[in-house]
Structures are given as C-alpha cells and as structure tokens.
Amino acid sequence: MEHGEDRQITIIDEEGNEILCNIIMTFESDDYGKSYVIYSPVGQEFDEDGDPIYHASSFIPAEDGEDGELYPIESDEEWEMVEEVLNTFFDEEEGE
Template sequence: MEHGEDRQITIIDEEGNEILCNIVLTFESDDYNKSYVIYTAVGQEFDEDGDPEYHASSFIPAEDGEDGELFPIETDEEWEMIEEVLNTFFDEEEGE
C-alpha cells in the first residue's frame, strides 16, 4: 500500500472539467483483481459539514508507469471493501 503527500492526479468530471486531486492511497484487491485509488479534490477536501470528502476509482495502471485509466466503482460490495481499507488506513495512521 502506498501513500504520500505529493502524489496527485487530474480527473475529468461529468462536465469535462479537469480537477486536480491529491492521492490519499492506492491499493490492489485480489478479490476484484483491480487496483484502486482514493483521492480528494484539491480545494474541495471537505463537504458542507466539514467532513473529509473522499472519492475512489478503480484503475488499470499503464505499462510505462504513467497514470492509468480511471473507472467508476460499480458495486456496493466494492464500496464496502474500499471503506474498510480506508478505515484501516486511518486507524494505522493514528497509531503511528
């Protein structure tokens, strides 16, 4: 599992706008045979209630190490798995 302060990706929203995002973490799931990225939009890290707003996508890493192609999360099972990974990640962060 990787995480770092300086890793960013640019995503395209539904309206075709480019949004710079900070990568929170990336991980692979053997259950779904996919890689996942969890990220926050720069400048939009929190929702109206002040809670962190996290986004997640599955992705296929590019062969040459460049950013791969992002895909939406399609099933509730995947969302539950992602939430578990995120919760575990934050529990470990607090424990350090």
C-alpha cells in the first residue's frame, strides 16, 4: 500500500489493475485490534445512481513507519462497525 501526503493509496484490483484512490479516513478499532482505511477510487467516486462509492479494508501498519498491507474485511460485524464510523464521520462533517 502506498500513499503520499495527499492522502492517496494505490490498490490492486482482482484483475491486477492499479487503481488510485483517495483516502476518506483511517481509524483504529480496539474491539478488533486493527486499523482501517476507507477510500474512494479517483474518477469513480459515484455509481450509476449518483451514490458515493466507498471501499474499506483493514490494515496492519508496518513497524518502520511504512504502509502496511491491506486486508479484506470478512465479518458482518466488522462491516457494521466500519459503516457506523463512516456515518458518524459524515454526520460530524455536515454539522460543521
């Protein structure tokens, strides 16, 4: 996983294509003992209905300060927790 100061990462999709994504937010979960990143593909921020597209992965930061590996989120409980954090994030942004 790579990202610069502009808060972007490059991910590799199932077909092996590199996709540049904007990082929406990162956070840590004490319940799961993991860090999470929520990101949106550059140039593909919305689906055909105009709804925002978000992806989320867990990651384990590397010890030397470099980026760690991205891992899929596999349990429904984790997805619900991620969605809750994302919704809270957007509610706070709208409130400012």
